[in-house]
Amino acid sequence: MMRRVVIGTAAVSMALTMAACGKAGNSSSSNSASSGDTKTVGLLLPENSSSVRYESFDKPLIEAKVKALCPDCTVKYNNANGDAATQKQQFDTLVSQGVKVILLDAVNAKGTAAWVTDAQKKGVKVVAYDRLASGPVAGYVSFDNEKVGELQGQALVDALGANAKSANIVMINGDDADPNAGMFKAGAHKVLDTGVAKIAYEQSGEWKPTVASQKIGAAITSLGKNGFQAVYSANDGMAAAIITALKAQGINNMPVGGQDAxxxxxxxxxxxxxxYTIYKAYKPEADGAATIAVDLLHGLDVTGTATAMTDSDGTKVPSLLLTPIVVTKANVKDTVIADGLYKASDICTAQYADACKAAGIQ
Known part of the structure; x- marks a missing residue:
């Protein structure tokens, strides 16, 4: 597993380097940046409460890669804190400042079409990051999100073991406004609809731990403490709240899964x-987004960077789609530790020292 993670990251990095270098002669192509700020990349991330990844990983990794590719370029960053109206204001500000390339991880990806279209008319290229924003985006960088859901569903079935076929489960999905949440859900259903006895309760947790906690409380009230045997949670932030709520009701050792590592x-x-959780290696995703953004700043053709074409509002856009990995106790050492996402010292604090030792993490 360690070899798979490291090689996958290296392969993506090599492909991006070749794409960036190989297109250098296309600066006069139809993708040439129009007049404006060709030294700044706008970066708009959606929130920082349900998932710590954006501030801890995506932002610094993107900034570092942009600087490596273009030493005199800068990144103008804002986080919307989960508010779509705030993100719209941040987007409009970047456009008004003359920023010509914006990496957008939308709070409400279904509501961006009008502003992305307006930005395009002003010569601004928008790259959808992590989730596919609606409107005429110039590129899309993410993971195979339906595959994420399939891996989540299978990991939950595996955690239930021989009891899976007789188990009732609860599903707490992501925000309905997020297209990724829909893909996670669809992928999970592919496995769970036949892998367990019944999905006894299913609701959106809106990517909010407080909402997820409320929904699992409602599930316990509706089904009873013994009425379900496992919980699918669309991400780790909600999983944490769900586990706390289950323990408060005296429900221990129930399989609960998440996502984001x-x-x-x-x-x-x-x-x-x-x-379990799902590890989506942040560095190749961030590197891919930064590479596409800098190429667009320089007026280069980004189709060579793509691994696929994704349908966005009827238009096929160049897409870089990466492969997610399931993380369980058995492979923590060979995935997130071996890949350098975390040092052993990050995970193995005094409270977790014995658990780390048992898993062979020193």
Whole structure:
């Protein structure tokens, strides 16, 4: 598994380097940047409460890659804190400042069409990051998100083991306004609809731990403490709240899964409180987005960077789609530790020292 993660990252990095260098002669192509700020990349990320990844990984990794590719370029960054109206204001500000390339991880990806279209008319190229924004985006960088859901569903079935076929489960999905959430859900259903006895309760947790906690409380009220045997959670932030709520009701050792490979989720996996998470290697995703953004700043053709074409509002856009990985107690050492996402010292604090030792992490 370690070899798979490291090689996958290296292959993506090599492809991006070749794409960036190989297109250098296309500066006069139809993708040439129009007049404006050709030294600044706008970066708009969606929130920082449900998932720590954006501030801890995406932002610094993108900034570092942009600087490596273009030493005199800068990144103008804003986080919307989960508010779509705030993000719209941030987007409009970047456009008014003359920024010509914006990396956008939309709070409400279904509501961006009008502003992305307006920006395009002003010569601004928008790259959809992590989730596919609606409107005429110039590129899309993410993971195979339906595959993420399939891996989540299969990991939950595996955690249930021989009891899966007789198990009722609860599903707490992501925000309906996020197209990624829909893909996670669809992928999970592909496995769970036949892999378990019944999905007894299913609701959106809106990517908010407080909402997820409320929904799992409602599930317990509706089904009873013994009415379900596992919980699918679309991400780690909600999984943490769900596990806390279950324990408060005296429900322990129930399989609960998540996504994002957050450090606290890795610790919960090592202690057995969480069954699994999904590791989506942030560096190749951030590197890919930064490479496309800098290429667009320089007026280069980005189709060579793409691994696929994705349908966005009827238009096929160049897309870089990466492969996610399931993380369980058995492979923490060979995935997020071996890949350098975390050092052993990040995970193995005093409270988790014994769990780390048991998993062979020193």
């Amino acid at each position: 957050a450090s606290d989720a890795i610790q919960r996996i090592l202690t057995g409180d969480q069954a």
